[in-house]
Amino acid sequence: MGFWEYVGERHQQLLTDAWQHASVVFQCMVVASLLGVLTGIVTYRRGWAGDLATTVTATLLTVPSLALLGLLIPAVGLGVPPTVIALTLYGLLPVVRNAVVGLRGVDPDLVDAARGIGMSRSALLLRVELPLAWPPILTGIRISTQMLMGIAAVAAFASGPGLGNEIFRGIASLGSHNALNQVLAGTLGIIVLALLFDAAYVLLGRLTISSGIRGG
Numbered sequence: 001m002g003f004w005e006y007v008g009e010r011h012q013q014l015l016t017d018a019w020q021h022a023s024v025v026f027q028c029m030v031v032a033s034l035l036g037v038l039t040g041i042v043t044y045r046r047g048w049a050g051d052l053a054t055t056v057t058a059t060l061l062t063v064p065s066l067a068l069l070g071l072l073i074p075a076v077g078l079g080v081p082p083t084v085i086a087l088t089l090y091g092l093l094p095v096v097r098n099a100v101v102g103l104r105g106v107d108p109d110l111v112d113a114a115r116g117i118g119m120s121r122s123a124l125l126l127r128v129e130l131p132l133a134w135p136p137i138l139t140g141i142r143i144s145t146q147m148l149m150g151i152a153a154v155a156a157f158a159s160g161p162g163l164g165n166e167i168f169r170g171i172a173s174l175g176s177h178n179a180l181n182q183v184l185a186g187t188l189g190i191i192v193l194a195l196l197f198d199a200a201y202v203l204l205g206r207l208t209i210s211s212g213i214r215g216g
Contacts, residue, residue: 006181014166018189021162024155025148025197028084032091033141039092040099040137041125050100057093065090065151069158083152083160090151091144098140102133135209142201149194153186163189 007014036057043049065086072082106129114128156164163186170182 003181003184006178007185010185014163014185014189017161017163017166017186018193021149021152021164021190022193022197024080024083024087024161025145025152025193028087028148029091029141029145031084032088032144033095035088036092036095036140036144037099037137039096040103041130044100044103050104054093054097054100057096060089061093065154066157069155073158078159080161082158083155083162086155087148087152091148094140094143094147095137096140098136098143099133102136103129105136106132131210135205138201138205138209142198145197145201146194149190149197153190163193 039053039057040050043053068086068089069082072085076082076085110128110132111124114124119127152160152162153164153167155162156168166182166186166189170179170184170186173179173182
C-alpha cells in the first residue's frame with residue numbers, strides 16, 4: 001500500500017490524533033507560559049533569583065523524556081496526566097529564561113521616567129516592562145512549542161494522546177507492509193502542526209508587538 005493510499009484510508013484516525021496532539025501541546029504551553037512569565041516577574045529583579053530559576057528549569061530539561069515519563073507513571077498513571085506534567089515542565093525553560101532576559105533588558109531610563117510620572121509598581125510592570133519584554137517572551141514561547149511538538153510524540157510511551165501513537169505502532173510492527181507508512185504519517189503530521197503553530201505565533205507577534213518595538 002502506498003503512503004497516500006494509507007493516509008486516505010486512515011485519514012479519520014490521523015486527524016483525531018493530530019487534533020489531540022495539537023490540543024495537548026497548546027494546553028501545556030498555555031500553562032507553561034503563565035508559569036514561566038510569572039516566575040520571570042517574581043525573580044528578574046534579583047540576580048541570584050533569576051539565575052536560580054533559569055538553572056532549575058534547565059536542569060528539568062536535561063532529564064530524558066522517557067525517564068521522566070517512567071518516573072511519573074507510578075505516581076499519576078498512564079495517559080493524559082503524565083503527558084501534561086512532562087510537557088509543562090519541559091516547556092518552562094525557554095519561557096523563564098526569555099522572560100528574565102526580556103524584563104532585565106528594559107531600558108532603565110524608561111523605567112525611571114515611568115516612576116517619575118507617578119506610576120505604581122504594578123502599573124509600571126503591566127504598561128511598560130511587560131510590553132517591552134513581550135518580543136523575547138514570545139520567542140521563548142515559540143521555541144518551547146517547537147520542542148514540545150517532538151516531545152509529545154514520546155508521550156505515546158505512557159499511552160498519551162497524539163501522533164506519537166502512530167509512530168510507536170509503526171515501530172512496533174517493523175517489517176509489516178504499513179510500518180513505514182505509520183511512522184511517516186505520524187512524523188509528517190507533527191512537522192505540519194509545528195509549522196502551523198509557528199505561523200500562528202508570527203501572526204500573533206504582528207498583532208501584539210508595536211511597529212516601534214519591532215523596528216527597534
